[in-house]
Amino acid sequence: MQYHEPVFVAEVMKRLRPQPGAIFCDGTIGSAGHGSLIVSALGGRGTFIGLDRDPAMLERARTRLEGMQEANGVRLILEAAKYEELPAILKREGLTGVNGILLDLGINSLHVAHDAAERGFSFSHDGPLDGRFNPNEPGTQSVESLVNNAAEADIARWLFEYADERFARAIARRIVRERAVQPIRTTRQLAEIVALCYPPKLRHGSLHPATRTFQTFRIVANDELGCVERGIRACIESLLPGGTCVVLSYHSGEDRITKRLFDEYGSPRPDPSNLYSATTTKGLEYRVEKRGALKPSDAEIASNPRARSARLRAITRLEVAA
Ligand SMILES: C[S@@+](CC[C@H](N)C(=O)[O-])C[C@H]1O[C@@H](n2cnc3c(N)ncnc32)[C@H](O)[C@@H]1O
Structure with a gap:
């Protein structure tokens, strides 16, 4: 089976730190490049939620993950859904949140591969002008x-x-x-x-x-920027204390939204009833990586040209009492 080559693998894993038995979500699972590493790190326990808006991509991830020996014992919840739907999925599954989430935005290289011409994402291969992740999604x-x-x-x-x-x-x-x-x-x-x-x-x-x-x-x-806006909020608010959300973006509009939302959640918002409290209005606190977006090294770009425009940002929910 063909796979998309994942970007920033070591940097993503360093920030997510998946531990055996934990609950993790890959909100844009694609062909499970990052997802398979996260599942392996769960040590045959825990829960992994893999989502993709594109049902065909989700099936690729399913084939890969269900075929992994390391997935034995891990509760796999794989669903063709947008990551903004994560809170509803957690509720349905009786989960209160996740220990970490990855969002690797945009398209998968398999969307523009020669055998995907009928999807209409690529100008290099002739096909119908479709360009939707899920043509059956109402309203697209x-x-x-x-x-x-x-x-x-x-x-x-x-x-x-x-x-x-x-x-x-x-x-x-x-x-x-x-x-x-x-x-x-x-x-x-x-x-x-x-x-x-x-x-x-x-x-x-x-x-x-x-x-x-x-x-x-x-x-x-695909209303991609609207999805990023709604989805990042939904994911940040699904983090358990100590959990991290990592976002990889490839488009300046996506990265601008990510930065603005991370700043919004990451800056202390004083509780209006207590001028000296640094607690946010939701009673939660988040920390954003100080140095801003991480850019790919020359070595990463040389080995994976798709990494050229990649930007990584991370936000962590602190372990403070609400
Ligand atoms: C860059 S690829 C992810 C690649 C993946 N990290 C891997 O290693 O294979 C992005 C994926 O996100 C999916 N996607 C795009 N928008 C989405 C959304 N709003 N919700 C869920 N998945 C989405 C696309 O269908 C695509 O498969």
């Missing part, structure tokens, strides 16, 4: 629907805000012009339209001209 809109129906001004704004695309207006204008002639239905069609908006000398750089456009439509189609 495919990239095809966005590309063919969104207002020109919205497309330009998304490209600018989510991807710093310098040719945002030209791309939006061209999409609207082309879709008036015939609907844009495939990844190749969209990639070709976008490439034509780039000056010829910039069309063959190290980054394909369509990279930012595909990333933007995927983010919008």
Whole structure:
């Protein structure tokens, strides 16, 4: 079976410190690269919750984890769900919280692999313009629907805000012009339209001209930034005392939200009824890693180019009485 190569493995494990018998969650399990290491560290006891919004990805994780000898004796709860659903899953399973959570955001390299062209995530392989983690999720809109129906001004704004695309207006204008002639239905069609908006000398750089456009439509189609906002809050609030939440992001918008939420939870919020108390309004306290986001080393980038844009942040719930 093909696997996604996990990023920041040693750094993630150092911060999560999974102990035998503990309760851990990988909220974006993917093909269980990090997840399988966490399960191994549980020493044949404890509970592991693995979630993925993409049911096909969850099944890959299930095959891998259920085939591991080290998983024998570990209570595995594997579910096709968004990590913002963690509190409801914990409640249903009779658990009060978790000792650690990993969120490794964004797409899996298997989403853009050549045998996943029908998922519509990749501009390198022709397929239908879908780009959704779970097309059966109520309320989601495919990239095809966005590309063919969104207002020109919205497309330009998304490209600018989510991807710093310098040719945002030209791309939006061209999409609207082309879709008036015939609907844009495939990844190749969209990639070709976008490439034509780039000056010829910039069309063959190290980054394909369509990279930012595909990333933007995927983010919008899946409401990824909304999920990060709601999901990180849900995960922080699911930590047991002493538990750590590690977030790996690959997009500046995701990292900005992570930083803002960590700062919000990590800064002492005085209880208004006691001016001298450093207790937060929820009666909990969190500590954020002081040095900010961890960036990958040159060695990590050399061995796994996907690590280039990765940023790691961690927040820990302190062992204080509520
Ligand atoms: C970077 S991959 C994780 C890779 C994983 N750490 C590994 O080692 O294989 C991110 C995964 O998160 C999933 N995902 C994206 N948004 C999600 C969400 N809101 N909730 C749960 N899973 C999500 C994607 O389907 C993808 O499989």
